[in-house]
Amino acid sequence: MNRAVVSSWVDAVLGTDRNQRVRVTQSLVASSLYLGLSAIVWLGVWMGVIEQLPAAVLASAVLGASVVFYAVIRSGRNLRFTADPALTQVQGLYCVLACSAAYAVAGPIRGALLMLLLTGQFFGAFSLSPSQARRTSLVAVVAVGLTMGWCAYTDPVRFPPQVELLTFLLVALVLPTIGWLAGKLSAMRNKLRLQKAQLESALAQNRLLATQDELTGLSNRRHMTALMMAERARQHRSRSPISMVLMDIDHFKRINDGCGHQAGDQVLQIFADVITHGLRAGDALARWGGEEFLLMLPNTSADDALVCVERMRGQLAGRSFDHIEPKLAVTFSAGIGVCDLEDRMDTIVERADRAMYRAKTAGRNRTVVA
Template sequence: MNRAVFTSWADALLGTDRNQRVRMTQALVASGIYAALSVIVGLGVLLGLVEPRPAAALAVTVLGVSAVFLALIRSGANLRFASDPALTQAQGFFCVLAACACYVVAGPFRGAILMTVMIGQVFGIFALTPRQARRMATLGVTALGITMTAGAFWDPVRFPPRIELLNFLLIVLMLPIIGWLTGTLSAIRNKLRQQKVQLENALQQNRLLATQDELTGLSNRRHMTTLLVAERGRQQRNRMPISMVLMDIDHFKRINDGCGHQAGDQVLQIFADVITHGLRTGDALARWGGEEFLLMLPNTTAEDALICVERMRGQLAARSFEHIAPKLTVTFSAGIGVCTVDDRTDAIIERADRAMYRAKTAGRNRTVVA
């Protein structure tokens, strides 16, 4: 069969959502077991071991309810049951009831029907909690015990009490063990799932730490270096200039010493926020070190970069820092270096750095173009 056709057929039957496909597959397997059970009971009818009418009623009921479970999952109605979207408990309860009915109908080979209850317990590994698994095992033992007792009491010829006692003891031995194993495996599975989520979160955190400055949320020096390499590659194609702006907050040491390091951290965060809001798509800002920030402006001439930086200077001047310290104002000095196709990146950053220091020497709170 063509792979595309097979995929289309599988999507039509199981859906496209990964979790729903798993639930639908499990329900289909359960339906297949019920269908096979109905065929076996039907064979018993042909062999004269099972009465036709009860067998037919059982097959119709079992397959009908199984179809209802399939329809609920395929339509997405099962998602309303957030605690058990696979309907595992409901299907498990139904499996117990179906096994009890089949036990009554099956005739001489009813002992083999007990296997279906155990299969239902095993299905619980995928979703049941240990408590739910124990509850399912208790239900199985209780329901089959009542069925066997009623059969031995009302029809001891078809349900010999001694044989029913042995069957019941077998159920008492096996179902609690299977229920315990199911709960244990389910707990292990849930723990592994939680550990996977924790590992993914830790990996995500590590990725952020590798690319992001923890205090300001900006790119760190390493990530900015990567961005510069990528932008230089694009510059080779479009031949447009890249402006590098190195900015340093004026008298930052005085802010730290006079107001405290916590105030200094707040200043850095506000500065990063102000500058970031003035950027275009494609621009990049990084904390280059301490109170220094590197701004990359692709496809930007020195004149346009100067206009951009002065606009940011005005936005920073309009920002109040009174909540940090009375009469506190924050300014910055900036140096601009323009990178052409033939320039080295480190040389341009060095040129911007020298221009920034000229701005500081000239009185701070100004921008110098290299």
């Protein structure tokens, strides 16, 4: 058969959503158990050890419930139950009722059918909380106990009270133990899920820190270097200039020493915010180190870069730093280097660095073009 046809059939039965497919599959596994239960009961009818009418009622009930559970999950209506979208607890409780009913009508094979209760308990380990798993096992003990007591009271010949009592004691011993184990598995699963989420969060944070300066939120030196290489490759195709601007905050050590390192951090953050708001789409700004910032301006000549930097200087001059230190004025010196096709990016950054130091020597708060 064509693989595409098989795939379409599988999608039609299980759906395409990954989480829903898991839930539908679990429901179908439970349905196969109910189908097997019905087959065994009808085999007992054929052998003459089980009455036909109770068997028909039981088979209709369990198979009908299987269809209902499958339809609810396959249609997506189960998603309304956010606490238990797999309907595991509801299906587990129904399994308890089905097994209790089967016990009452299964005649001499009734003891063997109690094994289905164990299967239902283990289903709960995949979705139920530890407390829910324990409650389900206790409900199972009570339901089976009531069934055994009713059968022994109404038909002591077929259900000898002594045998039913011993069977109940065994059920009361095993089912809570299974419920406890299912709860432990559930707790372990929840712990692993939490650890996985924490690991994914830590990995995402590490990936972010690998490309981002933690204080300013700008690209760090490593990420900026990668951006420069990518822009350099585009330049070979577009034949357009790239301007690199190295900016250094003037007298930053004096701010740090006089106002404190926390004030210095605030100055760096405000400076990064002001410069970022003056960028175009495609421009890139990075904290290059300490109080130095590197700005990459693609498709920009030296003259246009100078205009851009001076506009940013004016925006910074209009920003108040009085909340850090009254009358504090923050300025910067900048050097501009233009990357032509034959230049190396690191050479241009060095050129911008030398131009920036010439701006410092010339009196600061100015821009020099290399």
